[in-house]
Amino acid sequence: MKDTPGWASPGSAPSDGQEPGASGPAEPADRPDPAQQPGADPQGPGPKWSKEQPPPGQWSAPTGAPAPGQTPPPPPPGPGWGAPPAGPGGPGGYGGGHPGYGPGGHGGWGGGWGGPPPAAKPGVIPLRPLGVGEILDGAVSTMRTYWRTVLGISLTVAIVTEILVILLQGFVLNDRTSTDALNDPSASLDELTRAMGDAMLSSSVIFLISMIGAIVATALLTTVTSRAVLGKSVTTREAWSDARPQVPRLFGLLFLLLLMTFGVVFAGALPGILVTAAGSSGAGVALTILGIIGGFIVALWLWFRFSLASPALMLEKQGIVKSLSRSAKLVRGSWWRVFGIQLLATIIANIVAAIVVIPFTFLAAALSGDAGANILDGTTDLGWTFLIVSGVGSVIGSMITFPITAGVTVLLYIDQRIRREALDLELARAAGVQDYGTNTPGS
Known part of the structure; x- marks a missing residue:
């Protein structure tokens, strides 16, 4: 018997009277030799063998290939696998692919194997890593299923945000900003630079207010979306009660993100500003524009790196710095995926919103008269109407x-935690799914 485990077959240990290393069982000592029995043929086969034996060369191993024209017996079906489908060479699919497979070696496992069981779906998404379409569908399903709470929160945030924009444009931006030089061919470089600065300032302020509204809406809708994943509804009062303790930290997170974003852009533009102040206006303006572009790219990368900090802050009840580090950890290695999904969601949402906003813009221009002409002229003097x-x-x-956009951000956060931290097991327990994760293959 060999010492290597797993190589010796059961019952192969040497029996009594057999020398170690012998290849077969020991013969009894008193057994007579068949060749020495009376009337036996010394050259013939052993006793009870027929003398009409096939000539040499026609012997075949028991496990060899079937003879030509002979149909091999089908393999016995194992438990749970079902009957193997018939292949081109006969039953069992021996003709084309591997034994037991169908044509081409695929799909011959029978009807008893249907793949892994489907993931549980107690709410708007299945509890497994999500695809792009499932994330978008989950956001839309949340809005459609819990429309009272979702639209109530969105309407409140949108009204407050738009009132701030209207008041700022009506009282401040219309009087403080002037872009007339952009339409004047004889304008000097200083006038063009000042006009571009005014236009960028106006757009940045409006974008800043809109971004604040979007982040606040994301934070308030985080509770709604997280409950929708579990298949549980939540009222506006409950959503606000859950989000209220984290609101001060949310505004601190928002302030830090904006400070970081504008700080990076300003740091990129600072060398050009210094060159311009030194007297080289042409080179300074060019360097400023390049610096702003470079700073914007870095700020964009940082913004999406920390884009999951708001859901982490609201759902994990973390602090500001901890939420930023959680977002960076979840996005690490998946930046392009997070960026692409959020960009796609933003484009789709803005296309849908533009279908509503553009008719109101034309209606406003028709009712206000002068404002419509000002828009065509490129000026910012817009009337109250x-x-x-x-x-x-x-x-x-x-x-x-x-x-x-809020639903996509929250579902991206949940998806990244499912992929990295197996959050689906905790979600299944929270949703009351019985025996989730215990019947998967290999468990």
């Missing part, structure tokens, strides 16, 4: 964009 009517369209559009 135009601001109010177009603001109504913006509110309706924000009611569509906020739930989609």
